Amino acid sequence: MARTASTQAKTAGSVPRQEFLLAARPGYLLHKAAMLLDEQAETSLAAIGIRAREFFVLSAVAGGPDLSQQDLSRLLNLDPTTVVAVIDELERREYLGRRRNPADRRRHLLVLTDAGRTALAEADEKASAIEAEFFGALSSDERDTLRDLLGRVMSGRWPASICAS
């Protein structure tokens, strides 16, 4: 874990001075908030022995066995070789299994095990707790608004493999 993270928590102030112009940019706020959230998520999930990216993969695979490893790569912004490594590890821990896809024997069907589903449920609970803490300054309505706005920003930017149409 980065040394910057823990130090930051201790020296946290209230609101930045006007001179720090980046803080006025929605883009930088998005970047900075995501960095903080990523750190907290990684720390919190470490308590149950799961990396954030592993949680992402488990969660995506839980949606159905139809996502190829390359789909996961595009969806989760992970290099294809990183996906291999993550799935190797998840398979080693018996959270999921690779089966051949009969429809296209180059691809794998990724299927969760019961242990995988249990781990995912645990991680999902942690994720909710992290969000509750991280977005704690916002009311429930405001959190919905934030989610809608970010959803709109992301609209049209998801890979085709997970889209309805």
Add this chain to the structure above:
Amino acid sequence: MARTASTQAKTAGSVPRQEFLLAARPGYLLHKAAMLLDEQAETSLAAIGIRAREFFVLSAVAGGPDLSQQDLSRLLNLDPTTVVAVIDELERREYLGRRRNPADRRRHLLVLTDAGRTALAEADEKASAIEAEFFGALSSDERDTLRDLLGRVMSGRWPASICAS
């Protein structure tokens, strides 16, 4: 640049299926949107030969010469050793200079040169263009709302060195 990025743009769909549960989480939306924005920012700034982190440092230093390198580390979520490398590079290109701080001779005063100010102005324009494109799906009011919400989330999480009180 990640291969996932360019591929993603080409295969972009509209809105994720319900089965991709992560897409319903404000936390994951924040994470994913920031990844995309970071990629686009890096690509766009590369056109003028500047890294995103270099832009961040230039912008923070422009606010005043009172931020130490460790302040920058905490503020920008960069390891202290990374800050040294970034400033080395910016100094080599004569965008800024290190002066001894007479008040505390362990610290440096980081001062922008005219060339640094010019580069910053260029980068700032690029940044505005990136934001205009990235948040293009939102109205001006909605963009303000997003900025306010993220600002509230970040409130109390900035390092003391850039805070007013």
Add this chain to the structure above:
DNA sequence: TATTGTTATACTCTATAACTATA
């Protein structure tokens, strides 16, 4: 005794290219 900046170094993560098997 603690802190700032620095260096050297180890480590992790990511990207590149090549290969196998399938289509």
Add this chain to the structure above:
DNA sequence: TATAGTTATAGAGTATAACAATA
């Protein structure tokens, strides 16, 4: 001829520890 997954390897990025100068 192209694609999915894999491997090996190179390269970039990050963290760790130690040091000099200063407080």
